Amino acid sequence: MVITAHAAGKRASGGKLSNPDRLELYYYMRLARECDNAILRLYRQGKIVGGAYTGNGNEATAVGSAYALEKDDYLFPMHRDLGAQLVKGESLRNIFLQQLGRADSLTCGRDGTGHYADPSLRLYGNVSHLGAMIPMAVGVALAVKLRGEKAVVMNYIGDGGSNAGEFHEGLNMAAVMQLPFVLIIENNQFAYSTPVRMQYAAQKLSDRAAGYGIPGFTIDGTNVSLVFETCRKAVDRARRGEGPTLIESVTMRMHGHSASDDAAYVPAGMIDDWRKKDPIDRLEKILLADHVLDEESKKKMESDIAAGIDDAVARAVESGYPSGEDAGEGVYAP
Ligand SMILES: Cc1ncc(C[n+]2csc(CCOP(=O)(O)OP(=O)(O)O)c2C)c(N)n1
Numbered sequence: 035m036v037i038t039a040h041a042a043g044k045r046a047s048g049g050k051l052s053n054p055d056r057l058e059l060y061y062y063m064r065l066a067r068e069c070d071n072a073i074l075r076l077y078r079q080g081k082i083v084g085g086a087y088t089g090n091g092n093e094a095t096a097v098g099s100a101y102a103l104e105k106d107d108y109l110f111p112m113h114r115d116l117g118a119q120l121v122k123g124e125s126l127r128n129i130f131l132q133q134l135g136r137a138d139s140l141t142c143g144r145d146g147t148g149h150y151a152d153p154s155l156r157l158y159g160n161v162s163h164l165g166a167m168i169p170m171a172v173g174v175a176l177a178v179k180l181r182g183e184k185a186v187v188m189n190y191i192g193d194g195g196s197n198a199g200e201f202h203e204g205l206n207m208a209a210v211m212q213l214p215f216v217l218i219i220e221n222n223q224f225a226y227s228t229p230v231r232m233q234y235a236a237q238k239l240s241d242r243a244a245g246y247g248i249p250g251f252t253i254d255g256t257n258v259s260l261v262f263e264t265c266r267k268a269v270d271r272a273r274r275g276e277g278p279t280l281i282e283s284v285t286m287r288m289h290g291h292s293a294s295d296d297a298a299y300v301p302a303g304m305i306d307d308w309r310k311k312d313p314i315d316r317l318e319k320i321l322l323a324d325h326v327l328d329e330e331s332k333k334k335m336e337s338d339i340a341a342g343i344d345d346a347v348a349r350a351v352e353s354g355y356p357s358g359e360d361a362g363e364g365v366y367a368p
């Protein structure tokens with residue numbers, strides 16, 4: 035199965051998902067989940083530097099949204115969006131070097147998790163302070179417009195992060211200046227231990243869009259085709275110069291906030307209920323029924339994914355940490 039031949043820019047022409055597109059979406063969702071599982075294993079082995087955060091349950095949102103982007107578009111992912119980074123072209127090598135804090139990583143071992151940028155892919159990984167990335171990403175959208183580029187900026191925020199003040203400042207500016215910006219709220223029912231009913235009084239987070247004079251949508255974030263189609267329309271609109279769109283993608287955070295959180299505060303049965311809507315299982319059932327996937331090609335894909343991850347992990351484990359002097363370089367102002 036040749037997945038990588040289906041490169042960015044050749045996807046879903048005419049805004050429609052072909053069978054190879056759907057197979058590729060499935061591949062990236064599985065790849066993201068297996069990367070997350072590998073990160074959790076490394077965390078339990080004491081090899082991860084810092085915390086470990088997974089996007090389990092968020093794969094359709096992360097993968098389906100980034101799939102709507104072209105090569106020259108900008109991606110500003112949050113901590114559940116490994117799938118979006120993979121779609122944008124980030125390598126397993128870079129991902130595991132970064133998670134393991136190695137000198138050869140994109141941050142030269144000076145930071146862990148998703149706090150890194152890969153300018154060669156126009157990918158700018160998450161700013162830890164919730165909300166702070168939105169005005170930054172909007173600033174890039176402004177630069178794109180001033181330079182007359184045709185690129186679009188896609189940015190993500192959690193349900194919790196969407197209540198930070200910068201959400202308003204950023205989105206308002208993007209709307210008033212008609213910037214090529216798409217903001218996706220990943221509503222995964224919790225912000226750490228705080229359930230959504232204690233976070234906002236609105237019925238839907240997309241209702242906020244009306245206050246900015248922009249389109250807003252609330253969608254089932256476990257349906258990857260729907261996520262893609264909604265995001266593609268928003269991306270096309272942004273590229274035409276018609277301004278931003280707000281998309282609330284409704285999912286469930288299937289793991290604790292991080293690997294150190296057992297999520298004991300999640301009501302009994304809630305995880306089991308959401309597991310019935312697992313985004314990967316949902317697409318798998320459809321692809322099997324449509325004969326786009328069969329058991330043999332599924333097994334081959336699984337073993338290819340496992341081999342790719344094992345290789346990237348082994349190579350990252352073998353590579354060195356930065357020296358003490360180098361680890362602090364650029365971290366503190368002189
Ligand atoms: C301004 C700010 N406050 C608090 C934190 C600590 N913190 C990091 S992630 C998080 C929860 C975020 O919840 P949400 O935005 O819903 O995203 P999720 O983790 O659920 O995907 C908190 C409180 C932070 N990073 N920045």
Ligand SMILES: [Mg+2]
Pocket residue numbers: 192193194220221222223224225226287
């Ligand atoms: Mg959340």
